[in-house]
Amino acid sequence: MSRVDVRKTYKLYIGGEFPRSESGRSYPALDARGRVVARVAQASRKDLRDAVRHARNAQASWAARSGYNRGQILYRVAEMIEDRFETFVSQVQVTDPDRRRARREVTEAIDTIVWYAGWADKFAQIYGNLNPVAGPFFNISAPEPTGVVGIVAPQDSALLGLVSRLSAVLVSGNTAVVIASESRPMPAVTLAEVLATSDVPPGVVNILTGHTDELIPWLADHMDVNAIDAAGATPEQRRRIQEGAVHNVKRVVLDGEFGDRSPYVIAAFTETKTVWHPKGL
Amino acid sequence: MEPQTTENTEVASRKADVLAPRIEWEYVPSRESTDIVEIADRYDLFIGGEFRKPKSGKYFPTVDPATEETLAEVAEAGPDDVDAAVAAARAAFEDGWGRMPGSERAKYIFRIARMIQERSRELAVLETLDGGKPIKESRDVDLPQVAANFFYYAGWADKLEYAFPGFRPEPLGVAGQVIPWNFPLLMLAWKVAPALATGNTVVLKPAETTPLTALVFAEITAEAGLPPGVFNVVTGAGETGAAVVGHPDVDKVAFTGSTEVGKLIQSQVAGTRKRLTLELGGKAAHVIFDDAPIDQAIEGVVNGIFFNQGHVCCAGSRLFVQENIHDLFVDKLKARLATLRVGDPLDKNTDVGAINSRQQLEKIRQLVEAGVEEGAEIYQPQCELPDRGYWFVPTLFTGVSQSHRIAQEEIFGPVLSIMSFRTPAEAVEKANNTPYGLSAGVWTSKGSRILWMADRMKAGVVWANTYNKFDPASPFGGYKESGFGREGGRHGLLNYVKHAGGRP
Amino acid sequence: MTLTPTRQAILPDRLTNSTLTSFLRSVPSVDEVAVAERVASLSTRSIKRESKAHALRMAISMMDLTTLEGMDTPGKVIQMSSKAVRPDPTDPSIPSVAAVCVYPAMVPYARQAVEGTGVKVASVATYFPSGQVDIGLKVEETRQVVEAGADEIDMVINRGAFLSGDYFRVFDEIVRVKEACGDAHLKVILETGELQTLDNVRRASVLAMAAGADFIKTSTGKVSPAATLPATLVMLEAIRDFWAATGVKVGMKPAGGIRTAKDAIRYLVVLNETLGEEWMSPDWFRIGASSLLNDVLMQIRWLETGRYQSADYFTKD
Structure with a gap:
């Protein structure tokens, strides 16, 4: 007799914990042929609210860490994904059965995290500078993280798309509330399990699975979200995000502006601070 | 606190006591085990x-x-x-x-x-x-x-x-x-x-x-x-x-x-x-203004010259103290020197270890002798050194002039030459009066003065209210x-x- | 105001808020980053087994075993006092703590419980922890507490006055409470967590010492952060320089947040490196703590037996 396997429950990732949705709802994740492979938690507006609260609480101390430290933590995430390589491949294959393509997606995801990890203690050396102002003043500009960033993850590239958007946001010291790919939620949940065991502090990343149409308006209107990466949003959803952003002047980054790996994505989620100081006796 | 003069001689003698705390009581050698290393023949x-x-x-x-x-x-x-x-x-x-x-x-x-x-x-x-x-x-x-x-x-x-x-x-x-x-x-x-x-x-x-x-x-x-x-x-x-x-x-x-x-x-x-x-090489100037956070400046100076036995190309080996706090600063420095623990490098409590080689020890001795001969005043705290190995007691020279060899040549050992200055311009002039230009230090509570000094110091690294800081992200090198x-x-x-x- | 002549030596001739303010400006500034580095470096000092056993016993003898809760009762205070006198009933070699520290209403019970044992009774006074009343009431409370049998008074400084720049008021209140203390020892709590900057800590230390503090103390324990190693180092340096300038020795008491034997030893290392052996006694150094004692006892037992210990084997009073 063959052994009965033990199946995983796919939950949300909020504040370092794995709750089900407070709404008690879930929705089916389908494979490429439309069969139900798992039920994943369907987050509510209250789950989103909790996620933002945790992201806010975690932000100052995440930003206060050294770039070196953040870089090492991201690198650790890459190590842990590599360690679960086959799990990720099989989950990508649920919706995209081509094994070679799935393997490429996972290796690219790992290398992309390593690439961003390296930026943690370097991007300020690219965007920061000494400004040669006239007069006896020391004047430097340096980037600082924007704050809490909402990420509407790309819908098709469930792992690579997510990690490349997420890494760019985290590397400078932002914290994130992610709305995972609605149709391909499984790799995002497994990524959450990796994050929870990779020295990423609780609350720095929060991952919600659910219906994007339901969650996006709450994210777009939230007064304590500072920026939104709309990479995975539909044109209508983008419009909704841009309209909601007005309430507290959120920065909105649209998909396709910079590609999967670019220091300019990091820059998009930073604020430049310029400091003047006199030089004299 | 402001230096206060007092007529009370009893106070003066207690002062010497308090400035030189004894530390025998607890740090019995705590030697790092060498079992972790296997050295081949x-x-x-x-x-x-x-x-x-x-x-x-x-x-x-x-x-x-x-x-x-x-x-x-x-x-x-x-x-x-x-x-x-x-x-x-x-x-x-x-x-x-x-x-x-x-x-x-x-x-x-x-x-x-x-x-x-x-x-x-x-x-x-x-x-x-x-x-x-x-x-x-x-x-x-x-x-x-x-x-x-x-x-x-x-x-x-x-x-x-x-x-x-x-x-x-x-x-x-x-x-x-x-x-x-x-x-x-x-x-x-x-x-x-x-x-x-x-x-x-x-x-x-x-x-x-x-x-x-x-x-x-x-x-x-x-x-x-x-x-x-x-x-x-x-x-x-x-x-x-x-x-x-x-x-x-x-x-x-x-x-x-x-x-x-x-x-x-x-x-x-x-x-x-x-x-x-x-x-x-280097012969870094370490400049202390009278408004410096004085107890931290003492630590900075100690770290600047005794870190790694002074075998540091950017060591703060020339100390320039503003004249109005010179005596107080030197007193505090001497008291601090007395608490430095010199000896077995594998002892986790050791602050100053062994001189790297016999040859280097000879070089340090020669330059220190030259300092004494040229008339600078030497101060070395009492400390017991092991019988074998290469050791040199942390050393201060006061009354040093720019023309002394110990103010010009790189000693590359735990030896500090102390001079005084009166104005920032004089500090800059003396600090730059050397063929070297690797690093410099400034201690003052005034930010604009730090930047004024940094602009004028001919050195590749300027540390302000800190010293001997290194980071992979920070460029290092000399003028x-x-x-x-x-x-x-x-x-x-x-x-x-x-x-x-x-x-x- | 009556001031002892030697303490006065560092003060301006004529005391007004303005002269006191300029005097405090002459107190050296403190660089927070460098202080943090120094204490971090001292925290790596490691101590051999025998010395550690000695240091831990010393830490017990320096302890002000404290309970400062709204729910304190005579029963609680009597039980704690009994623990204070004999911290480990199974090991008579363990010394008593230095003092028990309680609220004013609990002083008579504490007095009775430790009478004849050598353990002192300390009480917080001056409307601890906020101190937000008129000085007359603070003085009155101090008198009452001393009369009730307290050997030591832990007062709070007027942080509001300090932060608003009314240094004279801070100074004057300490002087008047000191007068009210009579023979009782006065520990002056700076509440460093509220003063926030180490510059303030250093200035407040000097102010308290000049005004007559027998001890300066970091915290009430009611504000976070309570005692920290950086604040303690800065206060110890102020004590050292005050001693050098006036010949007056002042004691030091970090209090609040010191919970483990390891913490306690770190404080002793900083004390030893800054002030030396002269201060390594309960006459000059105290540790205010409520939950430290059992951890120290457990560490002593571990050193003696070579077995890591369980809290089940140590009395909780």
Whole structure:
């Protein structure tokens, strides 16, 4: 007799914990042929609210860490994904059965995290500078993280798309509330399990699975979200995000502006601070 | 607190007591175990990914300066060995290291960084055994910085296109690197990490008194799967170094050491197409204004000159104190000196370890004698030194003039020359009155004065209200006879790349 | 105001808020980053086994075993006092703590419980922890507490006055409470967590010492952060310089947040390196703590037996 396997429950990732949705709802994740492979938690507006609260609480101390430290933590995430390589491949294959393509997606995801990890203690050396102002003043500009960033993850590239958007946001010291790919939620949940065991502090990343149409308006209107990466949003959803952003002047980054790996994505989620100081006796 | 004069002589005598706390009660030696390190009897050269016997057949001893006992014998690389190492490095460069995608190179270097972290205690103990520096420093400063440098430059390997606008970087080829004995593994990291990240291959010549950690590092590169020949170690003394520098197939020479040797190397390289960076001696000015956070300034000065027994090219060896606080400052400094613990470098409580070699000890003694002869006033706290090994008591000189040898020459030991100044302009003038220009320190509570001073100090690094701070992200290097080129940070990459197809 | 002549030596001739303000400006500034580095470096000092056993016993003898809760009762205070006198009933070699520290209403019970044992009774006064009342009431409370049998008074400085720049008021209140203390020892709590900057800590230390503090103390324990190593180092340096300038020795008491034997030893290391052996006694150094004692006892037992210990084997009073 063959052994009965033990199946995983796919939950949300909020504040370092794995709750089900407070709404008690879930929705089916389908494979490429439309069969139900798992039920994943369907987050509510209250789950989103909790996620933002945790992201806010975690932000100052995440930003206060050294770039070196953040870089090492991201690198650790890459190590842990590599360690679960086959799990990720099989989950990508649920919706995209081509094994070679799935393997490429996972290796690219790992290398992309390593690439961003390296930026943690370097991007300020690219965007920061000494400004040669006239007069006896020391004047430097340096980037600082924007704050809490909402990420509407790309819908098709469930792992690579997510990690490349997420890494760019985290590397400078932002914290994130992610709305995972609605149709391909499984790799995002497994990524959450990796994050929870990779020295990423609780609350720095929060991952919600659910219906994007339901969650996006709450994210777009939230007064304590500072920026939104709309990479995975539909044109209508983008419009909704841009309209909601007005309430507290959120920065909105649209998909396709910079590609999967670019220091300019990091820059998009930073604020430049310029400091003047006199030089004299 | 304001210095207060008092008529009460009893108070004055108590003051002497309180300023020199006794510390006998608790720090009985707490020796770091050496079990973690296995030292072989004999070490060969690391060429083409394997350890090879020297063609010369010659070996030389490396000594624990704290006990004068021989730790191991190390191969002496002759011209043929250097030739083989350069050939291996050239082959590895041509075979693909130079053309490998940066992201792949990065992963090797990240691996190396991780393996250094994993073996950090072992490497720290070995560094202390071979070089004499306190375990507290090798454990808490050297090794964390070594790993951090590899992490930092690993991250640059696939981002070189962003480092310099308009510059299409290509590796130079084979880098010949000659490093000193004061921070053996850290200087290796400063040189090797950026060289590998930019796609160069390396022939490294460690100092003859401290070759062991470089050889363990070689082992690590092999375990990390670094392609053979990308990193090579040739051990030996000055002649081996000269053979590396003079080898016609070396594209880049990087040297850290004395200005004297640096000049020899500069002349040896003259007339070739080799790129050169030099990180040489220093005689840093450490300037204390009367509004400085005084107790922290004392710590800064102590750290500035007694860190690593003063074997630091950027050591704050000339102290300039504003005249109105000179006496108070010197009193506090003397009291603090009395609490320094000199002795067994493996004792976790040791602040000042062994002088690196007999030769260096002789040099320090000679310069200190010169200081006394020239009329400066010497102060050394009472301290018991071990019977064997090379030791020098932390030393202060007051009443020093700019014209004294101890104010001009690099002592490279735990010896501080103290002078006074009256105005900021005078402080700047005296601070810059030296052929060196590696580093400088300023202590004042006034930010604008820090920046005013920093603008005027002719030094590659200026520390304000701190001293001897290092970070992989921060460039380091000198003005004037302290050398040229910067190590660390984005700037550190520039020494190891050329623009594709000519001028940028 | 009555001031002892030697303490006065560092003060301006004529005391007004303005002269006191300029005097405090002459107190050296403190660099927070460098202080943090110094204490971090001292925290790596490691101590051999025998010395550690000695240091841990010394830490017990320096302890002000404290309970300062709204729910304190005579029963609680009597039980704690009994623990204070004999911290480990199974090991008579363990010394008594230095003092028990309680609220004013609990002083009579504490007095009775420790009478004749050598353990002192300390009480917080001056409307601890906020001190937000008129000075007359603070003085009155101090008198009452001393009368009730307290050997030591832990007062709070007027942080509001300090932060608003009314240094004279801070100074004057300490002087008047000191007068009210009579023979009782006065510990002056700076509440460093509220002063926030180490510059303030250093100035407040000097002010308190000049005004007559026998001890300066970091915290009430009611504000976070309570005692920290950086604040303690800065206060110890102020004590050292005050001693050098006036010949007056002042004691030091870090309090609040010191919970483990390891913490306690770190404080002793900083004390030893800054002030030396002269201060290594309960006469000059106290540790205010409520939960430290059992951890120290457990560490002593571990050193003696070589077995890591369980809290089940140590009395909780």
